[in-house]
Amino acid sequence: MPELPEVETIRRGLERNLVGARIGEVLVREPRLRRPVDVPALRSLSGRTVRAVGRRAKYLLADVGDGLVWLMHLGMSGRLLLVPPDEPAGDHEHVRVEFDRPTSLRYRDPRRFGWMRVGRAETFEELAGLGPEPLGEEIGGEALRTRLRGTRRDIKAALLDQRVIAGIGNIYVNEILFRAGVRPTRRTHRVRAPELERIAKETRTVLADAVERRGTSFSDYFDSDGIPGTFQDVLSVFDRTGLPCRRCGTSIKRRPQGGRSSFYCPSCQL
DNA sequence: ATATGCACCTGTGTGC
DNA sequence: TGCACACAGGTGCATA
Numbered sequence: 001m002p003e004l005p006e007v008e009t010i011r012r013g014l015e016r017n018l019v020g021a022r023i024g025e026v027l028v029r030e031p032r033l034r035r036p037v038d039v040p041a042l043r044s045l046s047g048r049t050v051r052a053v054g055r056r057a058k059y060l061l062a063d064v065g066d067g068l069v070w071l072m073h074l075g076m077s078g079r080l081l082l083v084p085p086d087e088p089a090g091d092h093e094h095v096r097v098e099f100d101r102p103t104s105l106r107y108r109d110p111r112r113f114g115w116m117r118v119g120r121a122e123t124f125e126e127l128a129g130l131g132p133e134p135l136g137e138e139i140g141g142e143a144l145r146t147r148l149r150g151t152r153r154d155i156k157a158a159l160l161d162q163r164v165i166a167g168i169g170n171i172y173v174n175e176i177l178f179r180a181g182v183r184p185t186r187r188t189h190r191v192r193a194p195e196l197e198r199i200a201k202e203t204r205t206v207l208a209d210a211v212e213r214r215g216t217s218f219s220d221y222f223d224s225d226g227i228p229g230t231f232q233d234v235l236s237v238f239d240r241t242g243l244p245c246r247r248c249g250t251s252i253k254r255r256p257q258g259g260r261s262s263f264y265c266p267s268c269q270l
Numbered sequence: 271a272t273a274t275g276c277a278c279c280t281g282t283g284t285g286c
Numbered sequence: 287t288g289c290a291c292a293c294a295g296g297t298g299c300a301t302a
Contacts, residue, residue, distance in 0.1 A: 002296090
């Protein structure tokens with residue numbers, strides 16, 4: 001489900017509500033996530049204090065002191081919700097964490113593609129190969145060109161590759177390529193310098209706009225307060241098959257690409 | 271190197 | 287109403 005803007009929105013909610021909170025009871029109701037939960041390790045969070053809540057790409061990192069970090073990935077359908085402690089457990093609520101304040105963190109994930117673990121940040125090999133943060137160090141067309149040198153695959157596949165640039169998923173890659181005027185199926189080595197420059201620029205603006213709108217809720221994404229985002233209101237192509245392009249009126253097309261759906265405007269994107 | 275297919279899961283929407 | 291099937295904000299692996 002969540003791409004960078006949704007994860008960032010959740011991060012802000014957790015930061016606002018949990019920094020300084022001491023962790024109480026940790027209850028693992030269903031350890032069989034994509035990667036099985038190490039229950040004793042997770043329970044060892046109890047008694048620690050949340051110092052900070054960070055994000056790297058689509059990963060959340062809660063600093064719990066002494067170099068220990070609670071690392072989470074939400075997969076496709078993972079949700080982190082802050083609710084009153086007496087709130088009954090909902091469907092697919094796999095983990096519950098209490099605090100020394102009247103809020104309770106619930107991890108819900110129907111598909112169980114998400115996972116979480118506790119460890120030292122420098123040992124997280126999941127993070128080792130990640131590309132640059134799109135909203136961090138300025139990624140210009142030149143930087144992007146360097147990172148894409150030598151590859152001949154579709155530009156869409158390249159942008160979804162978290163080693164090239166980290167945090168983009170299927171919604172935003174489609175939106176970025178629409179705004180840049182490049183079809184998802186264009187081979188990377190055929191993307192011209194000015195187009196690459198536009199892709200770099202639109203990557204920043206699309207993701208920044210989406211963070212400002214607190215993510216995209218087209219079916220079941222909500223932030224940690226249970227509030228939907230609003231980026232779905234301004235989507236140009238994603239999930240708009242057959243609808244008129246907002247720029248030129250041409251019918252938006254959908255086609256499978258690499259096992260996932262690509263959406264594009266046949267007139268605006270070359 | 272890269273493309274494809276599949277696997278991990280459950281829910282939802284569609285068409286018959 | 288039931289049923290079959292396609293598809294869903296993500297990885298990761300095995301195979302060609």
